[in-house]
Amino acid sequence: MNEQHAKFRSMDEGTQEDWEIIGRHFMPFAHALPDRVLTHLKLLDGDYGGFPIDRLQHSLQTATRAHRAGESEPYVVMALLHDIGDTLGSYNHPDIAAAILKPFVDEKLHWVTQHHGVFQGYYFFHYLGMNRDMREAFRGHEYFEDTARFCELYDQAAFDPSYDSAPLEFFEPMVRRVMERPINSIYKAVGEAA
Ligand SMILES: [Fe+2]
Ligand SMILES: [Fe+2]
Numbered sequence: 001m002n003e004q005h006a007k008f009r010s011m012d013e014g015t016q017e018d019w020e021i022i023g024r025h026f027m028p029f030a031h032a033l034p035d036r037v038l039t040h041l042k043l044l045d046g047d048y049g050g051f052p053i054d055r056l057q058h059s060l061q062t063a064t065r066a067h068r069a070g071e072s073e074p075y076v077v078m079a080l081l082h083d084i085g086d087t088l089g090s091y092n093h094p095d096i097a098a099a100i101l102k103p104f105v106d107e108k109l110h111w112v113t114q115h116h117g118v119f120q121g122y123y124f125f126h127y128l129g130m131n132r133d134m135r136e137a138f139r140g141h142e143y144f145e146d147t148a149r150f151c152e153l154y155d156q157a158a159f160d161p162s163y164d165s166a167p168l169e170f171f172e173p174m175v176r177r178v179m180e181r182p183i184n185s186i187y188k189a190v191g192e193a194a
Contacts, residue, residue: 037179044052047087058083061158062080063165103184116155120155135147144146
């Protein structure tokens with residue numbers, strides 16, 4: 001079957017028909033987002049960076065600890081994906097996970113994701129000649145304690161090679177459910193119409 005394509009050479013030539021063709025492609029593509037995210041997460045497999053366990057195992061351990069502590073499904077998915085940006089965001093990895101999760105989680109979980117790097121620094125920045133209290137710049141923010149708690153209970157605690165983490169397959173249905181529908185996106189209406 002020949003795939004239909006829009007005919008414009010620049011968007012100012014676009015027609016209703018063109019955008020109906022593009023619109024028909026958008027939802028299947030958007031619905032496959034969890035597959036692309038999980039594929040990317042697997043890039044962390046075998047990536048140790050000197051740590052006791054690789055970054056995929058760290059992600060699984062963080063998510064498993066959060067799940068076993070009774071955190072919500074979006075929280076567990078956030079815990080699973082919080083370091084997914086390590087491959088492309090060597091200098092700002094929390095921003096990447098925060099951007100991927102933003103349409104699907106509430107403001108608090110987004111904030112925790114985006115700021116976890118600075119808060120995690122409390123446990124090691126001083127070994128790198130940095131200020132471990134950099135997080136104090138956010139003291140008083142309504143999500144300060146939530147972010148400190150995420151790092152204390154789950155993120156900084158998830159480097160134990162002997163911990164019995166659940167496998168990625170355990171979390172896949174959660175990722176699919178959380179990413180099924182955006183709650184914050186300028187394209188939300190397109191998804192709802194489909
Ligand atoms: Fe991180
Ligand atoms: Fe982490």
